[in-house]
Amino acid sequence: MRARLTIFAFLALTGCSSLPLSYLDSDAPIGGRIAQLGWGMLAISCAVVVIITALVIIASLGGGRDGAPGELAVRRDAGGMRWIYIGVGISSVVLAISAIWTLMTLRAVAEPSAKTAPLTIGIDAHQWWWEADYRPEDPADHFATANEIHIPIDVPVRIELRSSDVIHSFWVPKLAGKTDVIPGRVNSIWIEATKPGIYRGQCAEYCGAEHALMSFRIIAEPVSQYKNWQQAELAGASLNDAAAQRGYPVFAAHCGSCHAIRGTQSGGVYGPDLTDLGARRTLAAGVLQNNPNELAYWIRHAQEVKPGARMPDVEVPDNELQPLVTFLEQH
Secondary structure, three states: OHHHHHHHHHHHHHOHHHOOOOOOOOOOHHHHHHHHHHHHHHHHHHHHHHHHHHHHHHHHHOOOOOOOOOOOOOOHHHOOHHHHHHHHHHHHHHHHHHHHHHHHHHHHHOOOOOOOOOEEEEEEEEOOEEEEEEEEOOHHHOEEEEOEEEEEOOOOEEEEEEEOOOOEEEEOOOOOOOEEEOOOOOEEEEEOOOOOEEEEEEEOOOOOOOHHHOEEEEEEEOHHHHHHHHHHHHHOOOOOOHHHHHHHHHHHHHOOOOOEOOOOOOEOOOOOOOOOHHHOOEEOOOOEEOOHHHHHHHHHOHHHHOOOOOOOOOOOOHHHHHHHHHHHHHO
């Protein structure tokens, strides 16, 4: 049984590149440094285990010696102390190297690869979702979204972390390490992606009943695509088409007091901003796929999907549910 577990652990480790939350496989400037440190510490640990195991086996096979009762197993006159000196010396050198390597990594991840960062994103953690407040250089381009965080590639992004309730932890292992999100305090980190992709993130600090369902995604894309997404967010919703004229009154009546959509009079701040919701890949912080059926189910059965969430079950009449879903998916 132990052999099977060992083989499984080895295969899981060697195949970690396919795991969305593996920190041992990253080529991002910050995540890569952490991955190097992780692999280094793993190699040192394995070497220690192998050496100790080999010494124990050698000592066991070498047989024991008869001695007087109470006689020390290691004596100076028998040359035993040199093994202690050698062991302490080697251990001290390895520990010193590990400490220096760790401090160098901490220093590297605490600073961006460039002197200035043109983009700052304020992340506010809630039970159990993530609010993203974009703060570009131009204040006119300020906007907010939720759970899916878009960033341009090859650009250092400053992340400012706050919590609205309890302690959370912001972790996107392929880009950066874990950082606690503490009420009443602002913690800052840097992230940067060198290639396009979707990077999975997760709350890594137990924060309540639905802690496991508090994920997020960072979508890294070329600058041109990021600017197109940014313009779509800033443009907000249009209320001139038929879908909006049928669906927006339902949204305003049932959802507008908690949620906001730019371009409308609904400016609720209690729940996530739902501007351009149809462009998001998931709902409820990664719990459901974003499609009309799942959205309709989430609206009516939020407490079944995510018990304890602040989103209540919304009793939308049958004749109003479809116009509401169509409006949200298209605007």
